Amino acid sequence: MASESKTDSKELLKEALLESKKREQLLMPRLTTKERELCQCLQQLEQLRAQSASTASTQLKAMMLDPAVNVLYQRLRKELGDCRDRLEQTQNDLSAWKFTPDSQTGKRLMARIRQLHQENSELSQGMSSAAVAKMESEIALEKTLLVEMRKTHTGEPPAH
Known part of the structure; x- marks a missing residue:
């Protein structure tokens, strides 16, 4: 019985390993895509930094005062944060x-398997005892x- 449970647990571990390998193969392309997106976001951020560093401080202040640029900048920052979160989750x-x-x-x-x-x-052991x-x-009770029954067949009165 113990060897049977060991083989069952080994088979379960093998199945879990195969399933995790399949899952890994499915997730790798997604991870690659997310990394590529993150690199693109980082490149865009570097381009924005380079552009902002090359412009004069007055021009930078003027751009930040422009609501459309500010909204775009905030949206890019949020998108970058989302990309990082998705990458970390992946x-x-x-x-x-x-x-x-x-x-x-x-x-x-393995610790959980030993505990089980x-x-x-x-x-x-409890069931057998x-x-x-x-x-x-x-x-x-049978005795x-x-x-x-012996007493009734021999004619003796039964004891209660």
Whole structure:
């Protein structure tokens, strides 16, 4: 039974590993796209910085006073922040699906598997001891019934 559960857990781990590899393959193109978008945003930001550095301070003040430029600048900043957040989320998703015994996720998974094995063994011991106690009580009941049946067949009055 223990070897069967070990093979089951090994099969589950293999399935989880295969699923995580498939998930990684699916997420890699998305990550690449997001990184490319982030690079483009960073390039645009650098271009804006270069443009703002090359202009005179009065011209810069005039541009910032222009509501259309200010709105555009704020929108670009928000978009850059969103791109960074999406990149971080995508990287977190990717790292969550990477499974190796040395990774944090792998260590937590292995610890949980050991805990479940321990609980299973405790439950099986509890079940076997409960079954033994039930059988002993049934045997004692059968013995008392046999004694009463003997007494009734021999003519003795049954004891209550």
